[in-house]
Amino acid sequence: MSKSLKGFCPECGDYVDFTSKEIVRTFDSKGISVDVLQKECFCCVCGAPVFNEEIDRENELAIFDAYKEKVGLLTSKQIKDIRGKFGLSAYSFALVLGMGGKTITRYENGSIQSRMVDFFLKSISKDPEIFKVCLLESGSKVLKEKEYQKCLAKVDRLISEKTKRQPFAKPLVAKN
Numbered sequence: 001m002s003k004s005l006k007g008f009c010p011e012c013g014d015y016v017d018f019t020s021k022e023i024v025r026t027f028d029s030k031g032i033s034v035d036v037l038q039k040e041c042f043c044c045v046c047g048a049p050v051f052n053e054e055i056d057r058e059n060e061l062a063i064f065d066a067y068k069e070k071v072g073l074l075t076s077k078q079i080k081d082i083r084g085k086f087g088l089s090a091y092s093f094a095l096v097l098g099m100g101g102k103t104i105t106r107y108e109n110g111s112i113q114s115r116m117v118d119f120f121l122k123s124i125s126k127d128p129e130i131f132k133v134c135l136l137e138s139g140s141k142v143l144k145e146k147e148y149q150k151c152l153a154k155v156d157r158l159i160s161e162k163t164k165r166q167p168f169a170k171p172l173v174a175k176n
C-alpha cells in the first residue's frame, strides 16, 4: 500500500491504516470566522490522530475556499472552472492574463486573490470577449502556435454561444 493511503501515527511511529471522520471546525482569519467541514484521521492501531498529506491539503483548501466564499471571492474550484472554459493549463492561462506563470496555480491551491484579480476573472468568465482581447494581445507571444489557435477557436465558440443565448435586447416601446 502506498504511503498516501496510509497516515503517519506519531504514537506508533509508523505509517498506519486509518479511519476518518468529518468534523465542522471554526477558523478565524482577519476577523472573519468560517465554519468548515474538516476530515480528521485516526490510527486503526491505537486511535491517535494521524497525519496524511493529501487529506491535510484538502482540509487546508476547504478552509481557504470557505473564507473566499464568505468574503465574496471566487473559490479555488471556481477559478479552475473559469480557466477550464478556455482550455488552458494554469501556467498558460496566467501568462495570457499577464500574470506570473505560477500565479493561477497558487490561487487554485488556496491563495487568496486580490479584489482586482477577482473582478477581472469574473469579468472574463461572464464575457469571453474580454478574454479574447487578452488572447489577441499576448497569446501569440506567450503560447505555442497550436495552443494559441486551439484557444482562439474555443473562445470564439464561447462568444458565439453567448450571442445565441442572449439575442439583442428588444428596444423599449412606449405603450402610449
Ligand SMILES: [Zn+2]
Residues within 6 Å of the ligand: 009, 010, 011, 012, 013, 016, 043, 044, 045, 046, 047, 048
Ligand atoms: Zn497509532
